[in-house]
Amino acid sequence: MPVLETNNFGAISFTLESVFEFPRGLPGFEERRRFVPVQNPQTAPIVFLQSLEEPSLCFITLPILVVDPLYRLQVMEQDLDVLSWRAAHPPRIGEDVLCLAVLSMRESGPTANLLAPVVVDLISHRAVQAVAPESDYSYQHALFPREAAPCS
Amino acid sequence: MLMMSRRQGETILIGDDVEIVIAHIGRSRVKVGIRAPRQTTVIAQEVKLVGDENRAAAAQAPPVAVLRALLAQLQPAAHTLRLPSDEGSVRQDAGTKT
Numbered sequence: 001m002p003v004l005e006t007n008n009f010g011a012i013s014f015t016l017e018s019v020f021e022f023p024r025g026l027p028g029f030e031e032r033r034r035f036v037p038v039q040n041p042q043t044a045p046i047v048f049l050q051s052l053e054e055p056s057l058c059f060i061t062l063p064i065l066v067v068d069p070l071y072r073l074q075v076m077e078q079d080l081d082v083l084s085w086r087a088a089h090p091p092r093i094g095e096d097v098l099c100l101a102v103l104s105m106r107e108s109g110p111t112a113n114l115l116a117p118v119v120v121d122l123i124s125h126r127a128v129q130a131v132a133p134e135s136d137y138s139y140q141h142a143l144f145p146r147e148a149a150p151c152s
Numbered sequence: 153m154l155m156m157s158r159r160q161g162e163t164i165l166i167g168d169d170v171e172i173v174i175a176h177i178g179r180s181r182v183k184v185g186i187r188a189p190r191q192t193t194v195i196a197q198e199v200k201l202v203g204d205e206n207r208a209a210a211a212q213a214p215p216v217a218v219l220r221a222l223l224a225q226l227q228p229a230a231h232t233l234r235l236p237s238d239e240g241s242v243r244q245d246a247g248t249k250t
Contacts, residue, residue: 104208129206
């Protein structure tokens with residue numbers, strides 16, 4: 001089993017089948033094509049996307065339905081091509097694809113990028129960060145809006 | 153900002169080597185064709201915003217304690233959701249450095 005030295009997790013072992021392939025990288029990281037999903041039982045359901053090519057590069061993500069249980073996934077044609085999506089129906093979260101929202105930790109509180117979810121074909125593990133310009137979702141969706149009553 | 157009115161099929165020229173064609177006008181969207189030199193980057197603004205956002209997000213992962221506090225704030229229903237890819241694709245035993 002290959003072992004990867006990472007900044008955040010130390011040395012981790014992973015299986016090649018678990019690797020997500022981003023044929024076009026991610027916006028801002030076009031040259032980073034291979035990521036391995038890492039979960040820590042203490043922080044589930046957070047999924048860390050750890051770059052295989054850059055030990056210091058790791059995205060913190062949440063399954064998008066955790067952020068918004070009613071999230072409507074829209075994948076543009078060019079991104080379906082990246083996934084090599086052949087089915088006649090659009091990909092469905094959980095059934096066809098894993099859909100992750102990238103989190104940013106801001107001083108004002110964590111935000112999730114709902115405008116551009118990471119979409120991973122559950123079978124091929126080809127992946128793309130699918131920008132949905134026609135959606136009304138924000139790329140800085142506040143996880144905990146200020147006006148919301150705090151959970152006890 | 154220079155504003156120009158164009159009909160479907162009409163073209164705008166920018167400098168000597170950038171050409172913008174209004175290919176199709178729909179009810180709420182316009183399809184635009186762009187011919188530009190290879191070295192000129194042409195992307196939708198959203199893609200640039202997402203790239204900037206990714207760079208901000210890629211900062212080092214916060215310690216486990218911070219993430220656990222964050223998760224505790226999520227609505228309780230969220231915790232019952234399971235990852236669809238639970239079988240096989242995700243390693244369970246990685247420890248995050250604190």
